[in-house]
Amino acid sequence: MCLAIPGKILTAEDHNGIRIGRVQFGGITRETCLDFVPEAEVGDYVIVHVGFAISRVDPEEAQKSYELLESMGLLQEELGPETDIS
Amino acid sequence: MKYIDEYRDGQIARGLAAEIARRVTRPWVLMEICGGQTHTLMRFGIDEMLPAGIEMVHGPGCPVCVTSLETIDKAIEIASRPNVTLVSYGDMLRVPGSRTDLFHVRANGGDVRIVYSPTEALKIARANPERHIVFFAVGFETTAPANAMAVWLARREGLKNFSMLASHVLVPPAMRALLSSPRNRVQGFIGPGHVCTVMGYHEYDDLIREFRVPIVVGGFEPVDLLEAILMLVTQLEQGRAEVENQYVRSVCYEGNLPAQKILAEVFEVCDRKWRGIGGIPESGLNIRAEYADFDADKIFQTENVTAEESPECISAEVLQGLKKPVDCAAFAVRCTPENPLGAPMVSSEGACAAYYRYRRHAVAEHGGR
Numbered sequence: 383m384c385l386a387i388p389g390k391i392l393t394a395e396d397h398n399g400i401r402i403g404r405v406q407f408g409g410i411t412r413e414t415c416l417d418f419v420p421e422a423e424v425g426d427y428v429i430v431h432v433g434f435a436i437s438r439v440d441p442e443e444a445q446k447s448y449e450l451l452e453s454m455g456l457l458q459e460e461l462g463p464e465t466d467i468s
Numbered sequence: 469m470k471y472i473d474e475y476r477d478g479q480i481a482r483g484l485a486a487e488i489a490r491r492v493t494r495p496w497v498l499m500e501i502c503g504g505q506t507h508t509l510m511r512f513g514i515d516e517m518l519p520a521g522i523e524m525v526h527g528p529g530c531p532v533c534v535t536s537l538e539t540i541d542k543a544i545e546i547a548s549r550p551n552v553t554l555v556s557y558g559d560m561l562r563v564p565g566s567r568t569d570l571f572h573v574r575a576n577g578g579d580v581r582i583v584y585s586p587t588e589a590l591k592i593a594r595a596n597p598e599r600h601i602v603f604f605a606v607g608f609e610t611t612a613p614a615n616a617m618a619v620w621l622a623r624r625e626g627l628k629n630f631s632m633l634a635s636h637v638l639v640p641p642a643m644r645a646l647l648s649s650p651r652n653r654v655q656g657f658i659g660p661g662h663v664c665t666v667m668g669y670h671e672y673d674d675l676i677r678e679f680r681v682p683i684v685v686g687g688f689e690p691v692d693l694l695e696a697i698l699m700l701v702t703q704l705e706q707g708r709a710e711v712e713n714q715y716v717r718s719v720c721y722e723g724n725l726p727a728q729k730i731l732a733e734v735f736e737v738c739d740r741k742w743r744g745i746g747g748i749p750e751s752g753l754n755i756r757a758e759y760a761d762f763d764a765d766k767i768f769q770t771e772n773v774t775a776e777e778s779p780e781c782i783s784a785e786v787l788q789g790l791k792k793p794v795d796c797a798a799f800a801v802r803c804t805p806e807n808p809l810g811a812p813m814v815s816s817e818g819a820c821a822a823y824y825r826y827r828r829h830a831v832a833e834h835g836g837r
Contacts, residue, residue: 385504385688385817386610386662388471400621408469415587418613418727427471429665429718432557432607433585434614436727437665437718439471444717448474451691454483 386431388439391416391424405430471717475689484694485517488701495521496704497653498697499789501639502660503530503817504688510822512690518697525653525789528642529660531606532559532815533787534742537777539635540565542770543604544573546633553579553596555589556604559815564808566776586618593630602764604633610662612636612753613727616734619755619762633764634755637740639663640671641751647679651790656700658693659685661715668723672711680709687715734759743811744784783810786819793823800828
């Protein structure tokens with residue numbers, strides 16, 4: 383029910399005072415209300431729930447946290463699958 | 469897909485699981501609040517990647533599961549009336565009321581439709597001026613702003629044939645109820661990432677002060693959940709109890725202010741009865757008096773009947789993290805998604821449905837976990 387997925391904004395227009403856009407999720411696009419994310423622009427990724435964007439994905443935060451995660455995964459690979467050093 | 473695939477990376481997931489195993493020195497009981505997170509845990513077998521001492525119990529964050537039997541019965545009663553079209557999210561149609569469900573109402577000629585978004589409910593109302601469209605709106609803080617927007621737009625347009633049967637619920641009061649229970653076993657929470665995307669996470673500061681329990685706001689992909697578990701375990705092992713945010717790409721401390729604004733414009737906090745848990749003070753949202761013309765609860769007078777659950781169903785304890793679905797004698801035998809005894813077997817986010825889908829064969833072979 384709280385399922386929400388990231389998609390890329392392709393268009394953003396004003397419809398009677400409401401900001402509406404087309405958002406692409408993999409191979410499909412959906413009409414999405416962008417009223418809650420006034421800062422999000424075409425090309426940005428937004429998290430969409432029941433047809434409403436509820437946040438703009440922060441690319442810098444995502445990149446930073448992902449690099450940290452990746453470094454942990456790589457460390458694991460270097461050490462091999464069984465690293466019982468306790 | 470960007471921001472999904474990389475958070476399903478098996479190598480990173482294994483790295484996190486190994487790090488969790490290195491940090492754990494004693495057993496901990498952790499709860500994920502949100503049913504979407506329960507689904508990910510089961511689907512990707514994350515609970516099986518964790519060291520034996522870490523037990524995941526599953527929370528009440530499944531709106532379909534906690535919508536009260538009385539409210540379901542009310543929706544069924546409204547849907548059975550002539551000239552009414554009842555629309556809702558898909559899972560609501562299969563949830564058992566005390567006597568029947570919305571699918572059976574539809575099979576018997578009632579006009580019951582599934583929508584993906586509340587704006588579709590408005591479109592149905594505009595296209596069918598001779599019928600009254602009732603949107604059966606359930607959901608947590610994540611969904612409430614979208615539903616509020618539908619009511620706000622309906623009033624702005626002057627739609628006369630649209631109303632909402634609102635049964636929204638709020639996460640922090642439910643966590644308070646769980647933590648206040650003498651039977652509580654939960655020592656750390658994975659906070660609901662999309663609820664916090666809307667509301668922020670300042671609401672959890674009080675819970676931390678009062679109950680000294682760590683809360684890590686988490687995302688919904690396997691790597692998100694493993695990282696949140698690692699952050700919780702680290703806090704617990706160090707004797708800390710703080711709110712931390714793992715889901716930084718979507719959640720900030722103050723949340724989404726435009727979404728909170730429309731929510732507060734249309735809804736107000738009320739006491740709410742949760743299916744399986746009971747009444748929790750200030751744990752729901754009702755439509756404000758200014759929008760009463762769009763409140764199906766006020767428009768349709770229905771009898772308030774107290775309804776009884778199936779005596780065999782243990783969903784009350786499942787929803788509070790006290791029991792696992794496999795502890796139920798009816799699980800996968802007399803209770804299946806096709807013939808559910810209780811709501812958690814219906815919704816894709818219900819713990820029983822997640823165990824049924826991903827674990828029932830393992831349960832049959834090994835006697836469960």
